[in-house]
Amino acid sequence: MQDKDFRAYVQELVEQGYTILPPLLSDDECDEACRELDRLYLLRERGGLELIFNKATVFERLYRIEPLLRIVRHFLGADALLSAMHGSVLQPGEGKGGLHADGVITGHNRPTSMATADAGQRLTSHVLGLNTIWCLSEFTSMNGATQLTPGSHQHAGPDIPADAAERAIIAEAPRGSVIVFNVNTWHGPSENQTTQPRYAVLNPWRRHWTRCEYEMAEVVDAGVLERAGEERLIFGLDAEAPYVERWQWDRKTGAPTPDYAAGLEPRMRDRG
Known part of the structure; x- marks a missing residue:
């Protein structure tokens, strides 16, 4: 990634709350990942689509790609943590959910973690986490691509902005690309109106001192850690x-x- 491109992606994240990086995975890598998600989808009721870096080596590449890591660490620090890795297989007719912002389970938007002194205002001055969506399928306006409301990451209140749904755009993106957005950005899936599943991998990232969705150091397999090399720090082992x-x-x-x-x-x- 050239410096001028990096600056443009950073600026878009700052101003709009999201950006889309160009394809970083090959068609062959996307094909392999989709095959693995098809296999894991059959086990979804038993957590088959959770922590998928433990379940197929193709997914280990997703946290070692330098252009993405450069963006993540620019906003979250050199010791940024991977918070989870979920597989997403959106079947025909699925999606069309409402918009939401993340951090309500373990993060700064968790209702019981918002103190009286916060006066109903969530933290927007600093980026506390980033979500990344790897587009294993092309994301289109018809197949359940993610909806995002530009600028909504600066909305101070915990409730959805009044015009968020009207201003939402569908993040159309080529296969192999990655959508990166602020955890405060209001977002949600659109409906898959096609006859084929839409495949993606969801990788949330958090600052080292915040609480992640999983205690990664407790759940990552030893073999995955060994292959991660210096990037093992993203699992909190530093x-x-x-x-x-x-x-x-x-x-x-x-x-x-x-x-x-x-x-x-x-x-x-x-x-x-």
């Missing part, structure tokens, strides 16, 4: 675990110290 003493955790390696590891279950020992 810091001392909050529930151990300093002698028990090696901050540099993001793993238990040898003495402490001796008393841990094998899954934790394998992280060293």
Whole structure:
């Protein structure tokens, strides 16, 4: 990504609350990912479409692509965390849901986390999280592409802006591209009016000091961590675990110290 393009994407995110990066996945990679999502879709009632980086190696590439990481870390810091990875298979006739903003479950828009002193105002001065949607299918106005309301990330109140639905646009995007938007941006799926499923992968990212959807360090497989190399920090393994003493955790390696590891279950020992 050239610097001028990077600046343009950043500016659009700042002003509109979203941007669309050009294709970063090949057709072959999209085909492989769609095949895996078809397989996992059959297991969806048992969580088959959750944490899919553990379930097929093709999905591991999605958090190692430099142009996207550059955008993510520009807004969320060098220690930004991957919060989840969900597969999305929108079948014909599905979608057409309402608009929503994220952060109501674990984030800053969670009703019980909004203090009286907040006076009903959510945090909009800084980007606390970004959502990314990998378009494994071409996103069109007919197949359930995501709707976004430009500028709604600056809406201070927790309730939907009065004109959000009227101002919403459909984020049409080519196959292999990635839609990036502020967690405060109001968004939702449109209806899939075609005869084919619409495929995507949803990757939310958060600041290191906020709460993620999953405790990634507890759920990521050891093999995935090993293949991640230096990018293992996106799973939160670069810091001392909050529930151990300093002698028990090696901050540099993001793993238990040898003495402490001796008393841990094998899954934790394998992280060293």
